[in-house]
Amino acid sequence: MDALLSVAGLRKSYGPVEVLKGIDFSVKAGEKIALIGPSGSGKSTCLRCMNFLETPTAGEILLDGERIGMRNGRLMNDRQLAPQRAEMGMVFQLFNLWPHLTVTENVAIAVRKVRGLAAKEARELALDMLAKVHMTHRADASPLELSGGQQQRVAIARALAQKPKLILFDEPTSALDPELVREVLNVIEELADEGRTMLIVTHEIAFARDVADRVMFLDGGVIVEDGPASAVINTPREERTRSFLKQIRH
Incomplete structure (x- = not known):
């Protein structure tokens, strides 16, 4: 099967500090x-x-054969x-919701601006996506009235509303209190x-093993x-x- 996403020779430097040193993978x-990996990896x-x-700084990223970020x-x-x-x-990691908009408006605004949907169509789509993350009952609430877990679920609905080809999760539970983590992981x-x-990107190792097809350390x-998630985590x-996973588990 052809790759949906291809990353080749990806490098990123901040001044003299090279953070990514040539990353290659496909999805x-x-x-x-x-x-997974330590902070700062x-x-x-x-x-x-x-x-x-x-x-x-260097490298090429292709999504469905189209180069990202570069044209001519x-x-x-x-x-x-x-x-x-x-x-x-x-x-x-942080939810980045607009506090002056309702939950539904937060989900609908991006598809109106980027996809050009009419207000009624955008609202209907937003409500459909909120149903997917079990947040329909707070559709008219302000983000300020929600728990951190609820806010993150709205943020996931916002991403889904764009009908993306893939979803990037950047430590989606790291800003949550421990008792709220599970509700977000369940939605994912x-x-x-x-x-x-x-x-x-996650520090939830058991979640990575159970949900992912592959794990990259x-x-x-x-x-x-x-490699395969169970192999990398259980028998790296x-x-x-091995050293990293041993520290995580203690």
Whole structure:
């Protein structure tokens, strides 16, 4: 099967500090990949380079055969990038909801601006996506009235509303109190069961093992190990992977 997403030679530097040192991988349609590794290993930077929220220093990213972020050898601006970014729904650590808009309006606003949907159609789509994340009952609430877990579920609905080809999750539970983590993971699991393509940066190792098809372990800006989720987590080949997982489990 051809790759939906292809990443080749991805590098990212901030001044003299090279955070990504040549990342290569591909993702097939319907595949779920978890990125794990210590803080500062480059996981979130890798994800943010996918849709040019961070501009790569070098490398090429293709989504469905189309190069992301570049046109005729030149960097795209934000307006040109908007349709490509919509193809890769992004769910952040922090929810980034507009406090002056209702839950439904938060989900609908992006599809109105990027996809050009009429207000009525955008609202109907927003309500459908809120149903997927079990938030219809708070459709008219302000984000300020919601728990962190509820806000993150609205953020997931917002990403889904764009009908993306894949969804990027950047540590979606790291800003949540422990008792709220499970409700967000449950929603992500339900989306995974629908066959959606996902890249998930997470510290939830058991979740990665149970939900992902593949796990990539990043450290020092390189992919140290990449393989089936159960194999990487239960019987890692690399000593560095084993050391990291041992620390996580204690």
